[in-house]
Amino acid sequence: xxxxxxxVGSPRKKHTNDAVRQFLGNxxxxxxxxxxxxxxxxxxxxxCKGCCVCFIKGEEFCPFxxxxxxxxxxxxxxxxxxxxxxxxxxxxxxxxxxxxLDRVGFVFHRPRFFGKTFTSIVVEGIYGGKxxxxxxxxxxxxxxxxxxxxxxxxxxxPMTEKDRxxxxxxxxxxxxxxxxxxxxxxxxxxxxxxxxLFNKARTSIRHMLDDTYRDYxxxxxxxxxxxxxxxxxxxxxxxRAAGRLFDYSMSKSASGKSGTVTTTPHS
Ligand SMILES: Cc1cc2nc3c(=O)[nH]c(=O)nc-3n(C[C@H](O)[C@H](O)[C@H](O)COP(=O)(O)O)c2cc1C
Numbered sequence: 269x270x271x272x273x274x275x276v277g278s279p280r281k282k283h284t285n286d287a288v289r290q291f292l293g294n295x296x297x298x299x300x301x302x303x304x305x306x307x308x309x310x311x312x313x314x315x316c317k318g319c320c321v322c323f324i325k326g327e328e329f330c331p332f333x334x335x336x337x338x339x340x341x342x343x344x345x346x347x348x349x350x351x352x353x354x355x356x357x358x359x360x361x362x363x364x365x366x367x368x369l370d371r372v373g374f375v376f377h378r379p380r381f382f383g384k385t386f387t388s389i390v391v392e393g394i395y396g397g398k399x400x401x402x403x404x405x406x407x408x409x410x411x412x413x414x415x416x417x418x419x420x421x422x423x424x425x426p427m428t429e430k431d432r433x434x435x436x437x438x439x440x441x442x443x444x445x446x447x448x449x450x451x452x453x454x455x456x457x458x459x460x461x462x463x464x465l466f467n468k469a470r471t472s473i474r475h476m477l478d479d480t481y482r483d484y485x486x487x488x489x490x491x492x493x494x495x496x497x498x499x500x501x502x503x504x505x506x507x508r509a510a511g512r513l514f515d516y517s518m519s520k521s522a523s524g525k526s527g528t529v530t531t532t533p534h535s
Contacts, residue, residue, distance in 0.1 A: 272348065273304045276308060277364040316332075323374055386411070387416040389419060401417075
């Protein structure tokens with residue numbers, strides 16, 4: 269049985285909630301899935317004040333660490349599949365969703381949701397949702413998830429019969445895609461792009477930071493300064509050579525710089 273948790277970033281329980289319920293209903297009818305909807309607006313998620321303490325010292329030193337951030341992270345940790353859903357607001361995610369993303373922003377520096385499947389659902393009234401899907405899918409990669417391409421659903425009331433049929437078929441196809449994604453190998457071989465991002469991030473962290481920085485300690489303790497990737501993978505000789513080349517080019521450009529960190533999108 270796979271556990272799927274959907275995080276809904278709408279301040280009200282209307283179209284985004286309905287789309288997510290429909291998606292999860294489809295998913296459950298495909299079998300072996302249990303699901304939960306988490307409404308971010310029902311939780312206490314403080315607005316990041318930009319102190320960067322989570323990046324440098326560690327997330328446990330965040331001045332807002334007593335809000336629901338850790339509970340929400342735990343819900344992701346205990347899920348096999350995660351959905352981020354948001355209405356399109358001013359051509360972006362809602363403020364509710366963005367506030368949540370900023371509170372988990374340290375995870376882009378120290379990704380952790382490997383082996384878990386992610387997707388996004390974005391609702392738009394007229395225009396802009398497709399770019400928001402791309403954005404949320406990129407966010408999922410950066411957090412460490414395996415990403416199944418999300419979907420943008422168009423809901424403008426009153427809905428015509430044709431619009432309704434299109435929405436139903438989009439969500440049905442998306443549920444199928446995600447259901448397939450849940451049973452894919454959990455630790456896929458990285459593409460050249462993600463290999464490059466891993467090698468460049470780890471080499472810049474190794475050269476520019478030291479053990480007074482949480483990112484450095486995290487990478488060191490995970491063995492990521494020596495490993496081929498974030499998790500055990502068998503790279504072919506070409507990818508191994510490419511990895512070494514990415515390390516080399518980053519060490520060249522990192523020499524002389526210190527105290528700067530980079531982030532690492534992952535797929
Ligand atoms: C403040 C605000 C900004 C919005 N901006 C956009 C937008 O940029 N593009 C768009 O297509 N729809 C936009 N909409 C419409 C919502 O995306 C649409 O109504 C969506 O269904 C709302 O989801 P909900 O019912 O879960 O709140 C906006 C709505 C609000 C309230």
